[in-house]
Amino acid sequence: MSSQTDLLTSFLNWSKDNGAKINESIEFKTSKDSGISATIIKEIPSDAISKPLISVPSKLLITNELALKEFNVSSKNLSSLFNPNALIQLYLCKLKFNATTAKSDFFKPYLDILPPNVPHPYFWNKSQLQLLQGTDTLIKIKQNLQNLITEWYELLNVLEITPIEKEGTAFDVNDIDSIFSYISENVKTTSPKWNSFIAYLWSFGIFTSRAFPEILINPDNCSNVNQAFLYPIVDLLNHKNGTSVKWTFEDDQAHFFTNEKNLKKHTELFNNYGDKSNEELLLGYGFVQSNNAHDDTKLTLKLDPQLIESMPSFGIVLNKENTVGTECLQFTLSSRNPLPRNLLKLFGFLSKLKSETSLNYRNILEGSDELSSILDAKIQFFKRASKIDASTLEPSSNNTVVIKILKDFFAGQRRIYISSLEELQKFQKTTLKNINENMAFSFKTAFKNDKTFTNSLLLSLGITKYEDLIAKNCLNQALLLWIVRVVNMNSLKRPLDYQIPSFINEMFHEVNSSIIVNKEDVLEYMDFYKGLFPNLSEKIPEVFAQGNWGIKQFIIADTVVDRLVWVRKSNNEPIFIDKKRFDL
Numbered sequence: 001m002s003s004q005t006d007l008l009t010s011f012l013n014w015s016k017d018n019g020a021k022i023n024e025s026i027e028f029k030t031s032k033d034s035g036i037s038a039t040i041i042k043e044i045p046s047d048a049i050s051k052p053l054i055s056v057p058s059k060l061l062i063t064n065e066l067a068l069k070e071f072n073v074s075s076k077n078l079s080s081l082f083n084p085n086a087l088i089q090l091y092l093c094k095l096k097f098n099a100t101t102a103k104s105d106f107f108k109p110y111l112d113i114l115p116p117n118v119p120h121p122y123f124w125n126k127s128q129l130q131l132l133q134g135t136d137t138l139i140k141i142k143q144n145l146q147n148l149i150t151e152w153y154e155l156l157n158v159l160e161i162t163p164i165e166k167e168g169t170a171f172d173v174n175d176i177d178s179i180f181s182y183i184s185e186n187v188k189t190t191s192p193k194w195n196s197f198i199a200y201l202w203s204f205g206i207f208t209s210r211a212f213p214e215i216l217i218n219p220d221n222c223s224n225v226n227q228a229f230l231y232p233i234v235d236l237l238n239h240k241n242g243t244s245v246k247w248t249f250e251d252d253q254a255h256f257f258t259n260e261k262n263l264k265k266h267t268e269l270f271n272n273y274g275d276k277s278n279e280e281l282l283l284g285y286g287f288v289q290s291n292n293a294h295d296d297t298k299l300t301l302k303l304d305p306q307l308i309e310s311m312p313s314f315g316i317v318l319n320k321e322n323t324v325g326t327e328c329l330q331f332t333l334s335s336r337n338p339l340p341r342n343l344l345k346l347f348g349f350l351s352k353l354k355s356e357t358s359l360n361y362r363n364i365l366e367g368s369d370e371l372s373s374i375l376d377a378k379i380q381f382f383k384r385a386s387k388i389d390a391s392t393l394e395p396s397s398n399n400t401v402v403i404k405i406l407k408d409f410f411a412g413q414r415r416i417y418i419s420s421l422e423e424l425q426k427f428q429k430t431t432l433k434n435i436n437e438n439m440a441f442s443f444k445t446a447f448k449n450d451k452t453f454t455n456s457l458l459l460s461l462g463i464t465k466y467e468d469l470i471a472k473n474c475l476n477q478a479l480l481l482w483i484v485r486v487v488n489m490n491s492l493k494r495p496l497d498y499q500i501p502s503f504i505n506e507m508f509h510e511v512n513s514s515i516i517v518n519k520e521d522v523l524e525y526m527d528f529y530k531g532l533f534p535n536l537s538e539k540i541p542e543v544f545a546q547g548n549w550g551i552k553q554f555i556i557a558d559t560v561v562d563r564l565v566w567v568r569k570s571n572n573e574p575i576f577i578d579k580k581r582f583d584l
Ligand SMILES: C[S@@+](CC[C@H](N)C(=O)[O-])C[C@H]1O[C@@H](n2cnc3c(N)ncnc32)[C@H](O)[C@@H]1O
Pocket: 034, 035, 036, 037, 115, 119, 209, 210, 235, 236, 237, 238, 239, 240, 284, 285, 286, 287, 288
């Protein structure tokens, strides 16, 4: 059997014999661990980069035109297929695994250097996939595989090709676990049948990881922007973010240029596969980049479709990318945009009370706390996920590679969620800072300034300091007592000597004028009320016998708390916020 190096040499000789040109300073080599790569063996001067480094004549390209010819079909016959590359993928299977096609012999040197095992997660075993449990990425892997099986059956059906018998009857797209088991059991077959799903899955992996857009070589007649072709030699270049490259087609040759000026000796010559997130790299190419500047994560939320429909009237304008089916909304978070405004608006909307007709400071801030819990849970999830216990994996030669990929992937996801959370905390801080004094009032301020009231809490609730309110779970009761005191302010013998914004009183009266208190409401508050009154009015009359301290006052005060108070999650501080509209 020929070694990988021999196969690579034969391939390069075949390419050159057929008119390909490769700059002499580029050397391709193969290594057991990282496959084929290109190295600069002699510095390429900056003025030389105006010329192509690699030129490949069109007869070396594997295009859809060849596939149409081989299967003797026209594009029209295939219009029912969603993937424009289905036919060319099957063609590659036939070229590689069935030596009878017209071009199998011609392309053999190229076919021989294509990696027999593609690294995509579709080929991972169950224990490796299990490590992605709980991520949207695993859901996507399963969906993509189901779509691919459906596409493969449809294609064979159109072409009247019988799939190999076992697969013709064995696949139930809904039984995805059995399909994964089948793949990992059969993937080791060195030469699968060309009309097997294993061959098609391999070809799909080859296309997603090394094909180029056909529009590059066929701008006038390319019927679909996603139509792809295989570009031997240039597809041996690995990817590096930010590499400046250019691909052109002229004089029947596909040319590869680089704009990189520092092509120093012993450095690698890279291509650029595009600004891809780690999930895109993983699903399309089977690798990820640590500290990937283009990484992102998707936050998916399942919601009532009716709720989704009503969002535009609250200024939440969703685009196509945000909507996944009728029940889910999805937001892309990245280090460049860690906190999309629409996401903040959505959480404000979800925290909106029925009585609130717009997004205001209270619901936005309350929503931001909800969002912060979700982001925090994601951070913890990816922290746990990255602690991979290698002993849970079935023995496999690629376990080390898979573990490294997943650790980098999870670290990237976690980093984005951390930057989203930090941005959210900044947002809360600046929002609070921007709310002027007439619009917000902290209950802590009242606690500090209203000594008569604070002292009364010792007798009423056993509270000696502010922290006890939280520790003894009495915060809400203290808030209700204080609101009723504020409403009774005019009946006090000694007026309160600190400023209280008028919107608290106004809200109390607004609720009072519209509330209907029934027997059930009264019963609900009875235990709380009887626990305090008339005892308090008798013991501390200077506070609790001034004005109206009837049970209805507390029922109203509780609604005031709902409508005005935001309890800041980070320190349990209740802040009264006026019902002003918040235009984000
Ligand atoms: C277009 S091919 C490049 C040539 C490939 N190294 C080979 O052996 O044929 C794309 C594949 O190369 C590997 N690859 C490319 N860039 C990489 C990178 N930056 N890190 C890790 N693997 C990479 C991945 O396996 C990917 O699926």
